[in-house]
Amino acid sequence: MKAFILDHYKKKGPLRFGDMSEPEVGDDDVLVQVHAAGLNLLDSKIRDGEFKPILPYRPPFILGHDMAGTVIRVGSNVRRFKLGDEIYARPRDGRIGTFAQLIAVNEADVALKPSNLSMEEAASIPLVALTAWQVLVEAAALKKGQKILIHAGSGGVGSFAIQLAKHLGATVATTTSTANIELVKSLGADVIIDYKKQDFETLLTGYDVVLNSLDGDTLQKSLNILKPGGKLISISGPPDPDFAREQGLNWFLRQLLRLLSLKIRRKARRHRVTYAFLFMRANGDQLSKIATLIEDGIIRPVMDKIFPFAAVNEALAYIETGRSRGKVVVKMR
Structure with missing residues (x-):
């Protein structure tokens, strides 16, 4: 699958666009085809090496913390989701990697996306x-x-x-x-x-x-x-x-x-x-409650720009300027 890969920690170093093996799907996981991924300053800080002492990812790995997509496979223990479900999630630390065509996520971190949002809008929400x-x-x-x-x-x-x-x-x-x-x-x-x-x-x-x-x-x-x-x-x-x-x-x-x-x-x-x-943690139950608030019109997403998937590095550079209003998202297709 195609993905944006961090080969080594470097301040403002570009991510490499390349091929990675498809993720393994555990018994408690859902495999998601990613439609859109949100960008966060956390991505930049991890790329720059600022979080190495507390989030010791070993390069090469795929970056990205927000996503919305469609469930295309479920693990044997999964009961809350089925094939074809449209979901959104912030994968837990240690299992990030939303700048990719596919990602396996523990079902506890996942929620059905708000029905009144597009995939791009939903991807801007979780983190x-x-x-x-x-x-x-x-x-x-x-x-x-x-x-x-x-x-x-x-x-x-x-x-x-x-x-x-x-x-x-x-x-x-x-x-x-x-x-x-x-x-x-x-x-x-x-x-x-x-x-x-x-x-x-x-x-x-x-x-x-x-x-x-x-x-x-x-x-x-x-x-x-x-x-x-x-x-x-x-x-x-x-x-x-x-x-x-x-x-x-x-x-x-x-x-x-x-x-x-x-x-x-x-x-x-x-x-x-x-x-x-506070360093937020993944939580699908909370995302479900948040989805209800969004569907009821109480909270709306604030979007700035949508970049094509190929422009992940450009999108990261944009949010690093500090001028974005709301969230920046990349669209897979």
Whole structure:
């Protein structure tokens, strides 16, 4: 089968378009013909080698974390899916590889795609939707009447998280550029901070939750808008000791991550708030719930561009500019 392959870690190194063996299908797997694959900055960071200590993939391997497609084979233990089902998924870590014509995925990671979305739209959803769900519903336990700041509201995670937070009944503030104010307003944002002209740190106060996806400086400033008991949740780091334990990392890496997050954890304690790092995990049941929200018209995908499959490298370069509004997808055919 044709695929985009990472032969060795290299910053901004191109993926190789070539042939790989068809994936083996385990008893609990579905084999999927990929129709479209979403791109994420996580793909770029893995390619650049930033995640080697905690996600030790051995090249050559196929990159890609989001996809939508059709089930063409099922393992002997599979009961939830059948041939011909249109599905979407974020395969679990260790089994990624959506930049390919075929992929085998554990059925627990898979859900029927929202019936009102195209394959391309569905492929844009899994990683960002699961991230938003696991931050807002699980980690933050966001409740009606609470206030949340979602940084980078026009991005993939931000555009989904705004809509989910509004559905949960929260008041939503977001940061964005001048060009994207109307977009985040259309998604339901109540308070919009134009980061090119305004400083969120001086304008916001008394917030319950902050979802950070930006740099360390933004992370530090976010502490100042939280009320006592508030939660600062970052998907861009630094990883904390809880994450290290969940990943089963060795003693040395656990100590390293403890040191990397020590400064922000200490500052959070002084502000009487909590800091947590979240690295999303695959979850087909959550994707099923998300599909219902999309089918009910509560949440809509925000798409930027659709590239042809042959242009995966160009699509990665585009999302690395930081200018994409919503998600970027490659279409297989």
